[in-house]
Amino acid sequence: MKILIGHFGHEANTFSSRILDFDEFKDYSDWLHGDVLKEIFLSTPTYLGGMLEVGNKYGVDLFASISAEAPAPLLSRECAESCLAEILEDIRAVKGGLDGICYMLHGAGCAEGIDDLESYILQSIRQETGEKMPICVPLDLHGNITPEMAELATLFGIKQYPHIDCKEAGMLAMKTCIESIEQGMSPQTTCIRLPLLLPCSAGYTFAEPFTSIQPYLDEYKNTHDLIDVTFFHGFPYCDRAITGASVVVTAWSDPAEHAKELADYIWQRHQDFQADILSAAEALDRAEESRAPGYIVINELSDNAGGGAPGDGTHLLRELLARDLPKSIFGYIYDKVAVNEIYKHKVGDRISFYLGGNTEPLHGAPLYIKDAKIINLSDGDHISTSPIQAGVPHSIGRSARVRTGNVEIIVGSKLTQTYDDRPFLITGADIEQYRFICLKSAHHSRAYFDDRAGEIIACDTPGILSGNLSAFKYKYVPRPIYPLDERAELLP
Ligand SMILES: [Zn+2]
Structure with missing residues (x-):
C-alpha cells in the first residue's frame, strides 16, 4: 500500500499590505522536502508525526512530499502555482502509482486570484489521481472550510487552540486513509458554514464556552458513530467570501443531518465567543x-x-x-x-x-x-x-x-x-x-x-x-455576519 504524506499550510492575513513570493514563503515556512520528513517528524506531536506513527504501524509504503507552514500575507499567484507544481510532481514521481494521499492542508490559504487555495490544490490533485483515490486531509482549527473542499477530499480537524492535538488529527487521517483503501470507498464529509467571525483571541479552548462545547461534540460523535466532528473557528483576518466558522462532520454514512444539528447547536452560542481587548x-x-x-x-x-x-x-x-x-x-x-x-x-x-x-x-x-x-x-x-x-x-x-x-x-x-x-x-x-x-x-x-x-x-x-473586528474594513466577507452584524442568522 503506497500513501503520499505531506503538510502544506498557508493562513492568509489579507489585511497585511504585503504579498509573499515563492522564495519568501519557503523561508517563512521552514520548507522541507522528501525523506528528511520521516526523520524529523517521527515521534513529534505534529500532523506528520501522527501520519508516520500510524503508517509505520500498518506497514504502509510512505512517500514524503513537502512540509511547509506559514501564517503570512497573501501568496503571489506564482508562489501558489510553484507550491502546487511541487506537490503534483511528488504524486507523479511514485513509481507504480499511489493508493492514497494523506496531506495536511491548513484551510485558510489564499493567493492572488485564488480565494480558496485548498480547493484549488485538491482540484488539481483530483485531475491527477481521478475521483476514486482516497485523499484524507487534516486541517487547522483556523481554516475557513468550504463545501467544495468537502466534495474533493475526506476532511478532519484539530479541536484545541493552542494546537496540541495535531498528532491525533494526523493519526485519524492516516487510519481513515488506510481503511478507505482497504474497503475501496471513502467516507463522506459535510461542511456547514456559520455566519460567524471568531477572533483568534476569543478562541482559547481551555476555557468556556469551549470546555462545555467540546465534550458535547465528542459525545455526539461517539453516540452516532461518526469518524470526526470539528467546530472550525475560521480565520477572520482573511477577508474573502469563504471566510467564517464552520462545522465539519465526516462519517461512513451520510453526515449531512448530523452536521446540520451540530451547526444549530454551535450557533445557539454564537454570542459567547467574545474577545477581551486590553491596551x-x-x-x-x-x-x-x-x-x-x-x-x-x-x-x-x-x-x-x-x-x-x-x-x-x-x-x-x-x-x-x-x-x-x-x-x-x-x-x-x-x-x-x-x-x-x-x-x-x-x-x-x-x-x-x-x-x-x-x-x-x-x-x-x-x-x-x-x-x-x-x-x-x-x-x-x-x-x-x-x-x-x-x-x-x-x-x-x-x-x-x-x-x-x-x-x-x-x-x-x-x-x-x-x-x-x-x-x-x-x-x-x-x-x-x-x-x-x-x-x-x-x-x-x-x-x-x-x-x-x-x-x-x-x-x-x-x-x-x-480581536477588535469592528476596526477592520471588510470588503468581501458575506454579510450579515456576527459580530459585525447583530442580525446575522444561520439559514436553515
Ligand atoms: Zn491555527
Whole structure:
C-alpha cells in the first residue's frame, strides 16, 4: 500500500499590505522536502508525526512530499502555482502509482486570484489521481472550510487552540486513509458554514464556552458513530467570501443531518465567543498589580506572526520602555536590519539603533533604542519544547539580547512567534529570574506557559490580528455576519 504524506499550510492575513513570493514563503515556512520528513517528524506531536506513527504501524509504503507552514500575507499567484507544481510532481514521481494521499492542508490559504487555495490544490490533485483515490486531509482549527473542499477530499480537524492535538488529527487521517483503501470507498464529509467571525483571541479552548462545547461534540460523535466532528473557528483576518466558522462532520454514512444539528447547536452560542481587548497600558497596569508568584507573561496577541502579523510592532515594547520595569524582558521582536546593526559590534559594546515598526504602520512607529548594552549574540537555532511541536528544530534566526535601562530586549531575524522559553534561553536568559515576560503570540505560547507562569495577561494593541473586528474594513466577507452584524442568522 503506497500513501503520499505531506503538510502544506498557508493562513492568509489579507489585511497585511504585503504579498509573499515563492522564495519568501519557503523561508517563512521552514520548507522541507522528501525523506528528511520521516526523520524529523517521527515521534513529534505534529500532523506528520501522527501520519508516520500510524503508517509505520500498518506497514504502509510512505512517500514524503513537502512540509511547509506559514501564517503570512497573501501568496503571489506564482508562489501558489510553484507550491502546487511541487506537490503534483511528488504524486507523479511514485513509481507504480499511489493508493492514497494523506496531506495536511491548513484551510485558510489564499493567493492572488485564488480565494480558496485548498480547493484549488485538491482540484488539481483530483485531475491527477481521478475521483476514486482516497485523499484524507487534516486541517487547522483556523481554516475557513468550504463545501467544495468537502466534495474533493475526506476532511478532519484539530479541536484545541493552542494546537496540541495535531498528532491525533494526523493519526485519524492516516487510519481513515488506510481503511478507505482497504474497503475501496471513502467516507463522506459535510461542511456547514456559520455566519460567524471568531477572533483568534476569543478562541482559547481551555476555557468556556469551549470546555462545555467540546465534550458535547465528542459525545455526539461517539453516540452516532461518526469518524470526526470539528467546530472550525475560521480565520477572520482573511477577508474573502469563504471566510467564517464552520462545522465539519465526516462519517461512513451520510453526515449531512448530523452536521446540520451540530451547526444549530454551535450557533445557539454564537454570542459567547467574545474577545477581551486590553491596551498595552492596561495590560502592564494589571501585571504590575498582580500578586501572582513567579513571573507574569504579557502576550501581545495582535502582533502574533503566527497569524500573519509583522512581529515587529512596537506598541507593547514602547509602553514597557516608558515604565522601565525592573526584571523585565521582551522576547522577541523581529527586525533583520537591527540585528545586522547589532552584529557590527560585540558583546559588551553599547549601541544606539532603531528597532521595529518597519512593516505595518498600524503596529506602531520604529523605536529609537539609545545606548543599549549588548549582552548576548546567538544563531537563534533551537529544538522546540512547546507541547505543540516538541522535538522539532526551530529558529528565530541570528539574534541578540540587549539591555536599556531595566528592560532587556531580544531581537531576532527570522519571523515566527514565541512558543516557549527557547528564544530566551538561546540568548542566555533564564526566564525564572525575571518578573515581567513580554512576548508576541496569541494562545500557542500558553501550551508552554499555562503551567509555568504566575499569570498570563493578553494584550491587544492596534494591529492586523486584533480581536477588535469592528476596526477592520471588510470588503468581501458575506454579510450579515456576527459580530459585525447583530442580525446575522444561520439559514436553515
Ligand atoms: Zn491555527
